[in-house]
Amino acid sequence: MASERMEQLVRTEYKQGFYTDIESDTLPPGLNEEVIRHISMKKQEPEWLLAWRLEAYRHWLTMQEPHHWAHLEYPRVDYQSISYYSAPKSKKDGPKSLDEVDPKLLETYEKLGIPLHERAALAGVAVDVVFDSVSVTTTFKEKLAEAGVIFCSISEAVREHPELVRQYLGTVVPREDNFFAALNSAVFTDGSFVYVPKGVTCPMELSTYFRINQANTGQFERTLIVCAEGAQVSYLEGCTAPQRDENQLHAAVVELVALDDANIKYSTVQNWYPGDEEGKGGIYNFVTKRGECRGDRAKISWTQVETGSAVTWKYPSCVLRGRDSVGEFYSVAVTNHHQQADTGTKMIHIGAGSRSTIISKGISAGRSQQTYRGLVKVLAGAQGARNFTQCDSLLIGDQCGAHTFPYQEIANSSAQVEHEATTSKIGEDQLFYCQQRGISEEDAVNMIVNGFCKDVFKELPMEFAVEAEALLNVSLEGAVG
Amino acid sequence: MLEIQDLHVRVDDKPILKGLNLHLGAGEVHAIMGPNGAGKSTLSAVLAGREGYEITSGSVQYQGQDLLAMSVEERACAGVMLGFQYPVEIPGVKNVYLLKAALNAQRKARGEAEIDAPSFMKLVREHLAFMKMDNSFLHRAVNEGFSGGEKKRNEILQMLILQPHLAILDEIDSGLDIDALKIVAEGVNSLRSASRSMLMITHYQRLLDYIVPDHIHVLADGQIIKSGDKGLALELEARGYDWLLEDAG
Numbered sequence: 169m170a171s172e173r174m175e176q177l178v179r180t181e182y183k184q185g186f187y188t189d190i191e192s193d194t195l196p197p198g199l200n201e202e203v204i205r206h207i208s209m210k211k212q213e214p215e216w217l218l219a220w221r222l223e224a225y226r227h228w229l230t231m232q233e234p235h236h237w238a239h240l241e242y243p244r245v246d247y248q249s250i251s252y253y254s255a256p257k258s259k260k261d262g263p264k265s266l267d268e269v270d271p272k273l274l275e276t277y278e279k280l281g282i283p284l285h286e287r288a289a290l291a292g293v294a295v296d297v298v299f300d301s302v303s304v305t306t307t308f309k310e311k312l313a314e315a316g317v318i319f320c321s322i323s324e325a326v327r328e329h330p331e332l333v334r335q336y337l338g339t340v341v342p343r344e345d346n347f348f349a350a351l352n353s354a355v356f357t358d359g360s361f362v363y364v365p366k367g368v369t370c371p372m373e374l375s376t377y378f379r380i381n382q383a384n385t386g387q388f389e390r391t392l393i394v395c396a397e398g399a400q401v402s403y404l405e406g407c408t409a410p411q412r413d414e415n416q417l418h419a420a421v422v423e424l425v426a427l428d429d430a431n432i433k434y435s436t437v438q439n440w441y442p443g444d445e446e447g448k449g450g451i452y453n454f455v456t457k458r459g460e461c462r463g464d465r466a467k468i469s470w471t472q473v474e475t476g477s478a479v480t481w482k483y484p485s486c487v488l489r490g491r492d493s494v495g496e497f498y499s500v501a502v503t504n505h506h507q508q509a510d511t512g513t514k515m516i517h518i519g520a521g522s523r524s525t526i527i528s529k530g531i532s533a534g535r536s537q538q539t540y541r542g543l544v545k546v547l548a549g550a551q552g553a554r555n556f557t558q559c560d561s562l563l564i565g566d567q568c569g570a571h572t573f574p575y576q577e578i579a580n581s582s583a584q585v586e587h588e589a590t591t592s593k594i595g596e597d598q599l600f601y602c603q604q605r606g607i608s609e610e611d612a613v614n615m616i617v618n619g620f621c622k623d624v625f626k627e628l629p630m631e632f633a634v635e636a637e638a639l640l641n642v643s644l645e646g647a648v649g
Numbered sequence: 650m651l652e653i654q655d656l657h658v659r660v661d662d663k664p665i666l667k668g669l670n671l672h673l674g675a676g677e678v679h680a681i682m683g684p685n686g687a688g689k690s691t692l693s694a695v696l697a698g699r700e701g702y703e704i705t706s707g708s709v710q711y712q713g714q715d716l717l718a719m720s721v722e723e724r725a726c727a728g729v730m731l732g733f734q735y736p737v738e739i740p741g742v743k744n745v746y747l748l749k750a751a752l753n754a755q756r757k758a759r760g761e762a763e764i765d766a767p768s769f770m771k772l773v774r775e776h777l778a779f780m781k782m783d784n785s786f787l788h789r790a791v792n793e794g795f796s797g798g799e800k801k802r803n804e805i806l807q808m809l810i811l812q813p814h815l816a817i818l819d820e821i822d823s824g825l826d827i828d829a830l831k832i833v834a835e836g837v838n839s840l841r842s843a844s845r846s847m848l849m850i851t852h853y854q855r856l857l858d859y860i861v862p863d864h865i866h867v868l869a870d871g872q873i874i875k876s877g878d879k880g881l882a883l884e885l886e887a888r889g890y891d892w893l894l895e896d897a898g
Contacts, residue, residue: 605754618741
C-alpha cells in the first residue's frame with residue numbers, strides 16, 4: 169500500500185534523479201594498489217596517508233568478509249565490481265526545480281516535515297537554482313571560525329590540517345579493526361572532520377545538511393570528530409528523507425575522540441533504501457562507529473534512529489578510558505519487509521568510575537529479522553564501573569524475528585552491571601483498545617510504537633525528534649493488516 | 650437505540666451465543682447477569698466489534714444502522730463505547746495523549762474541528778476532579794502500573810469525556826473495593842440521560858445497589874432466559890441461578 173508506493177518512488181527516483189553520467193574521471197571497477205595511489209593522488213594527499221592506505225589495503229587482503237557470526241544473510245560482495253573513485257557528480261542532469269520533481273516524492277517529504285528549502289536539495293535539484301545556499305553556508309562557516317571550530321570534509325582537512333588528521337586518524341578504529349574498517353581505511357574518499365578546541369562549546373549543532381552540496385552520500389565515508397579538553401559538540405548525521413544511492417555497499421568509519429571533560433553527542437537518522445518488498449536491492453550498511461573517552465570525565469553519547477538499508481551491521485561503541493568517563497547508547501531500529509539488522513553497541517570500561525547506559529528499542533515488522541548484539545566489558549582496572557542496559561523488542565505481525573545477544577565480560581568485582589530485556593508483540597488487545605476509542609488502526613500502531621520509543625526520542629535534538637517520529641510512522645505504513 | 654435479534658455467535662467453532670434477543674430503548678439502563686461461561690463477555694466483545702467471533706446468524710441494529718457491518722472505529726465514532734473488564738496497558742503513551750487522540754478522532758468523524766488545547770485541558774480537569782483522580786494520571790502511561798480501581802476509574806473518565814450514546818460496561822465492578830465502587834458508580838450515574846443507553850454486564854448484584862438498572866436480564870447458555878426489573882436481582886442474590894437454569898430446562 170503506502171509503503172509500496174514509497175518503494176516505487178524510490179526506484180523511479182533512482183533512475184531519474186540520480187542518473188550518473190560516466191565521466192572521464194571515474195575509475196573503472198576494481199581494487200588494487202594502483203587504484204589506491206590514484207585516489208590519494210586525486211585528493212592531493214601527503215605521502216604518509218598514501219602509505220597508511222596501502223598498509224590498510226594489504227591487511228584487508230588477508231581478511232575475510234564476516235559471514236559466520238552475525239545474524240545476517242546476504243550474498244558475498246564482489247569487491248572488484250565496484251568503482252572506488254569518481255569525481256564529484258554534476259547535477260546538470262537532475263531536475264531544474266521542484267516543479268520537475270515527482271509530486272509523490274514531495275508528498276513524502278511533506279509527511280516527514282522536511283523544510284521546504286531542504287526538499288529541493290534532497291530531491292537532487294541543483295540547489296543554488298532554488299535558494300542561495302552559498303550565503304547560508306558562509307554565515308555558518310564565519311560563526312564557526314569565530315569560535316575556532318573546524319568543520320570541513322575529511323579531504324579538505326587532510327590538506328588544511330594534516331597534523332590534526334595524522335594525530336587522530338585510525339587511533340580509535342585501527343585499520344586492522346575489522347574487514348570493513350580495513351577496506352574503508354584503504355579507499356575512503358568522503359566524510360567529515362570536526363575539531364573543537366579546548367574549552368569551546370560549538371555554537372550550533374553541526375549537521376551534514378550544511379555540506380549537502382558537496383556531499384553526495386559517499387560509499388566509503390570517513391568521519392573524525394575531536395573534542396579537546398572541556399569542549400562540546402553535537403553532531404547530526406543523515407536525514408529522515410528516503411535516501412537512495414546507486415552504490416549498494418556502504419562501509420563507513422566514524423571515530424570520536426573526547427579529551428578531559430569533553431562532551432560529544434552524535435545523533436544519526438538513517439533511512440537508506442531498504443530494498444523492495446521481496447527484499448531485492450537495498451543498501452548494505454556495514455559501518456564501524458566508535459568513540460573514545462580518552463580523558464577523565466569525558467562523555468560520548470550515541471543516539472540513532474535506523475529505519476533504512478537492506479542489511480545493517482553496526483555497533484556504535486564507547487571506549488571509556490578516562491576516569492569517571494561516560495558512554496551512552498540510545499537506539500531505535502525499525503525493520504520491515506525483508507530488512508535485516510544486526511546492531512547494538514560495545515561499552516569498554518577501562519577507567520575507574522566509568523559509567524555507561526544502553527537503551528535499545530528494536531521494532532520488527534513484516535518478514536524482517538533484527539538482532540541486538542551488545543558487549544559490556546569491564547577491565548580489571550575499572551574500579552566501580554557501572555552499566556545499565558535495557559533492551560526491548562517489539563514485534564508487529566508473526567513473521568518477523570527479534571534476537572538478543574548480550575555479552576558481559578567483567579574483570580573487576582566492584583563493577584555493577586544491570587541488564588533488562590523485554591520482547592513484546594503489539595498486542596491485539598492494545599490495538600483493539602485504541603480502536604474502540606475511535607482511533608484508526610494505523611494511528612494506533614503509530615501511537616504504540618512511538619510510546620515504545622519514548623526513552624530514545626527524548627535524547628534526540630528537538631527538531632530531529634519530531635522528524636524521527638514522522639519517519640517511524642512512514643516506515644511502518646501498512647505494517648499491520 | 651439497540652436491537653439485537655436472534656444473535657448466534659461462535660468462537661473457535663464452539664457456539665457461545667445461541668439466539669440472543671435484546672431491546673434497549675434510549676435512556677434505558679439494562680443489566681445482564683448470569684453464571685460464568687454464559688456468554689456475557691462475548692456479547693460485549695461482539696457489540697464492540699472485536700475479531701475472533703464468528704457471527705453465524707442474527708442481526709444488531711444500532712440507531713437504525715447495521716452495527717455488525719461497521720468497523721471497530723466506526724462503531725466507536727458512532728458512540729458505542731466499551732468499558733473494559735481488563736483495560737490494557739500501553740507503555741510510553743500518556744493517558745492524556747490517548748484521550749485527546751480519541752476525542753479528536755471522534756470529532757473528526759462527526760465533521761467537527763479538533764478541540765483546542767485549553768478547552769481540552771479544561772474539560773479533562775473537570776472530569777478528573779469528579780472521578781477523584783489527580784493530575785498526575787494524565788501524564789502516566791495508559792493504565793501502566795494502575796491499580797485495579799484506578800484502571801476502572803480511568804475507563805469512566807474516558808466515558809465522561811467521550812460521551813458515548815451506548816455505554817457497555819463489562820464487569821466494571823470487578824476488582825473494586827467499596828470506595829472505588831462508589832466513585833465509579835457515581836461517574837456512571839452522572840452519565841445517565843434520556844439520550845444515552847447503558848448495558849451493564851456483571852456477575853454480582855452488589856453493583857446494582859449503586860447503579861440501579863431499569864431492566865435486568867439473565868443470560869445463560871447463550872440465551873436470555875429471564876428478564877425483569879430490579880427485583881429480579883434481589884431474587885437472584887437470595888436464590889442463585891440454579892432455579893432459573895432448571896426452569897429453562
